[in-house]
Amino acid sequence: MEKFKRYAIYYAxxxxxxxxxxxxxxxxxxxxxxxxxxxxxxxxxxxxxxITEAPRKYGFHGTLKPPFRLSGPLEALIADLExxxxxxxxxVLDGLRLSQIGRFLALTPTGDLAPLERxxxxxxxxxxxxxxxxxxxxxxxxxxxxxxxxxxALLAKWxxxxxxxxxKFHLTLSGKLTKEEAVATKDALAPILAPLLPxxxxxxxxxxxxxxxxxxxxxxxxxxxxx
Numbered sequence: 001m002e003k004f005k006r007y008a009i010y011y012a013x014x015x016x017x018x019x020x021x022x023x024x025x026x027x028x029x030x031x032x033x034x035x036x037x038x039x040x041x042x043x044x045x046x047x048x049x050x051i052t053e054a055p056r057k058y059g060f061h062g063t064l065k066p067p068f069r070l071s072g073p074l075e076a077l078i079a080d081l082e083x084x085x086x087x088x089x090x091x092v093l094d095g096l097r098l099s100q101i102g103r104f105l106a107l108t109p110t111g112d113l114a115p116l117e118r119x120x121x122x123x124x125x126x127x128x129x130x131x132x133x134x135x136x137x138x139x140x141x142x143x144x145x146x147x148x149x150x151x152x153a154l155l156a157k158w159x160x161x162x163x164x165x166x167x168k169f170h171l172t173l174s175g176k177l178t179k180e181e182a183v184a185t186k187d188a189l190a191p192i193l194a195p196l197l198p199x200x201x202x203x204x205x206x207x208x209x210x211x212x213x214x215x216x217x218x219x220x221x222x223x224x225x226x227x
Contacts, residue, residue, distance in 0.1 A: 003074065004210025004218070007130075009065035009081075009123050011171075012207045012219060018196040022060035025173065026052045030059030030209065030219045043188035045181045054104075054175030057216045059209070062171045064123045066160040067211060068131040077130040078221075081208060084126055085223040091115045091203040098193055099170070100182050105189070106170035109201055116169055116203065123206065124163045134159040 012030065013019040023029035024036045027049060038048040070077065094111030101108070109116060134142075134155075142155055151161035162168070174185060205222040212218060 004212055004220070006067040006069050006211040007074075007077065007220075008063065008067040008209045008211070008217070009127065010061035010063055010207045010209050011169075011203050012059065012061045012209075014204070018193075018198065019060070021192065021196055022171075022173075026056045026060055028056050028059055028216060030061070030217050033216075033218045039192075041188050041192065043184060045184040051174050051177070051181075051185060055172040058172070059217050059219070060171060061207070061209065061217075062169050064120045064206065065127055066163075067209075067217075068134075068159060071130055071132040077127065078208070080127055080130065081206060081223045084123070085206060085225050085227070087227040088119065088122070088225050089227045090225045091119050093201045093203075095199040095201050096171070096197045098173075098186060098190055098197075100186060101168075101170060103176040103178075103182065104172060105174040105177070105182060105186055106172045107193075107197070108168075108170050111200075113169070117167060119203070120167050120169065121164050124158055128158060131159055 013022065015031070019031070021039070023031075024039050025048065027036055027038050028034075029036050038052075041048065044051065093109045093113070093116060095109070096107040097110055099106055099108040138159075139155065142161055143152070147155065147161050151166055154163055154166060155161040158164070173189065174182075177185060203225070205224045207222050208220040209217045210220045
């Protein structure tokens with residue numbers, strides 16, 4: 001198995017229409033590890049490549065455990081991911097909707113989010129022994145965004161400030177946009193995404209992603225939630 005410089009635990013859609021469109025929209029397919037041509041959508045305020053530049057390298061995903069450097073062998077992380085999957089059930093939510101979060105667009109889940117929040121918290125804590133401590137440069141970069149005291153405590157404990165009760169699951173579709181750009185982009189995307197969004201939205205597995213030397217993330221393997 002190829003070794004990467006960082007790893008992350010994500011949700012990524014199963015193969016199908018949503019995954020195909022999202023890969024083209026972002027311009028990167030993390031499953032195949034290839035650049036994908038952007039779609040030609042009318043009504044966009046600027047080129048797709050510009051709208052999606054920031055999230056492109058990560059691939060289309062929802063973060064459960066943010067990127068981290070390994071503290072030990074990859075094989076130990078894989079063994080714990082397999083064990084975690086055997087003891088945790090899939091999470092079922094009502095669906096996904098196109099949302100604006102601050103200055104960017106994303107898909108966000110609808111329905112009772114408590115099971116998803118519990119799953120994410122348990123992924124963060126159960127696998128944290130495999131995370132090497134964050135370096136000072138990384139901590140400083142996180143703090144530059146301006147953290148609350150609670151977020152600072154989460155950063156110190158888990159290496160990331162937006163976990164546990166600060167966690168908000170989303171699948172990013174854009175970088176930062178102006179108000180006008182966000183409205184126009186959302187209007188252009190909405191009719192395309194509407195028939196692609198799952199009802200219900202089911203998280204059936206955990207996806208191990210790896211960051212290559214060029215900064216692009218690749219899907220390494222899926223671990224089924226079968227508990």
